[in-house]
Amino acid sequence: MSLKLFQETFGEAPAVSGWTPGRVNLIGEHIDYNGGAVLPMALPLGVDMALTPIEDDLAQIVSAQFEGVAVRQLSETASHQWSDYILGALAQVSPAQGWHAAIDSSIPFGSGLSSSAAVSVGALRLAREALHLPKLSAKEIALTAQSIENNFIGVPCGVMDQMAVSALAPGEAMLLDTQTLAFEQIAIPEDWCFVVHHSGVHRELSDGRYAERRATCFAAAEKLGVNLLCQAPISALEIENNLTDIERQRAAHAITEHARVIAAKAALDQRNLSGFGKLMIESHASMRDDFDITTPAIDQLVDVSVECGAIGARMTGGGFGGCIVSLVDAGHKESWRKRFEERAAGAKFIC
Template structure:
């Protein structure tokens, strides 16, 4: 269950105390922190080890040192700097179940987004990224921050900040509005890879705002608020990504239930590694990809509407569900449920005309209520109609796979976990139709390379495959995937993709479960122990 002690109390003693008799300024403190990193301070090593593991120190220490040095270059006059981190996540099983109120089982990973933030004397936010693919931007903090053009990366910063602004405004007690900030972003988390880099960026910007302004908020509540707040950028997912980033623990997967948010930590098996392989097919957040992605939760809302119509007829006007998870609480026996499903969701696809007849309303009303995006755009009907029975089949069976996988992990039944992962991929590909030929091919190569289980992970339409691999098979797995997918298959199917990696370590990732998002260091003039 969720640890009630996980409350973000930013007025507490910093995680790492830079001991000194006197510190002249906050930037002086940051320079001392940089010196401590470079000199392998015991406290610094202990803090980074508690997050990432002692075996990663040789990588993380220079990474943080480089980051702090760049901040000093970009913002030499800043005050009260704070370093926060937000890990990505890989979803082991449970795809597109979260927004239906059904469980998922992700883990936070040892790839993350770092944000170094400092206060400004005005209401401006100046945003820089050390990855030059993402240009500098700036905006003003206001009660309602207008978005940049769709697709601009700065909208993820705005989403995190706007969420905190709305939270502060909702509190009964008066609180000074958050101040302006200088923000520097540094990530080793692949973008467009299905590892939730977008949500991690939202989480990190929200945490920076919280820390700099001494706002207190419980982590589970923040995860819930950010799940809604990320809709600012135009995507309409569930709450898995934010909860996984914020609530992760080392060596643990998270079985997450929703409405209300509940987290159970599930031990990951020793002797196995979670491998993430980037297909290099980008799950772009373009208009076409967003339409495909956003159509899935809306199809699920149509399923709920059609089921409610039948349930009222069969069980009376008081029989109603808000989301598919509510079927578990509807007191329907198996025969009644199957009857409702058969009547509401016949095999094949339904066009808008047939859906309007079943719901006894107009096509225009359906488009307005179920298919209109936040921006006012109407999502189009697929060429062959909406395959709602297939979508329902995936969501319900996937939720069962999550429950069974969590039990199998607890009982050490690793081969069963692998079977469930393969079953999940088949369902994602055939019933929910979020896979692509490259992901299907990569899953089969992973199976041949010795993976106990493998499946696509993330929203789909490209991105990554997650595989569970025994330690003794890691070298063989890596070599087979490298040769058969990247050096053979991909060169034939996508000759335009240039692979720049020499050792493939940024394409075939060995992932460890890490602590969730939090403040790492804060340079402050307060040196009290």
């Protein structure tokens, strides 16, 4: 827990503390920056954090997951260190205010379950509370956290992760319109169970592959005459245009993935377990074949999950590693999990 870590490191109780959930994206990958709808769910895993403002211009940050105390100037730029996300949030709230900070995360690093968004959102809320600043709405916090990731960290992500961890409680899902940021909170049926396993392949979105796909999507949208790819009909890909083969593939994923999210929401409303599962499988195939963000290890895990009885399975998160999410009947979860983990020795159960 961050409270104990804070007291052991800094010799006093923190001024504020709190917890922010991670999220798993059930369906709707790489379309939050393309104007599509997305369907994330908050997890029981999260980031626990404790803060105290100090009379200094340094942020001294300790984590239960990393050794030592990171001592950072508030004026520093991001430098690919684990403390970058909390530093960016603290500097955004007050660029001259020093801090003692402790964090403890139950979200595996590089898993695609939004540990970075949880850190940014949690730090923004707690730092504002500690300095007695006006409380911001979930949407305002999410947009600020997104700007930190875009402008400080250098990852041109959309706003889905930040909205999900800012607005949802564990077990709640959200249909989010990423153009308007209007959202509907959704209760998952009691007999549905989403199970997350880590592939063992760790990911790093700041390595350029995420930005490359975003740029390709924007180029395709411009050639199709729309502001955002998800505004284009699928028929637009069938007419003569000057899209490159790669642009056509990326556009095909974005446009069809948006349609799958809308269909998935309808399946949820109708409690259509098999229909939702089928859409998850189609989503993974699109990420693999059109968007090229899966890995052979993850593709194999998805196949094994379905072969062992999952109704649906797909990679979740920005890609190139991380986790898969499987949909199983709640009554068969343990028997399915036993079969799956016997065959997928490299997979680690997350939640």
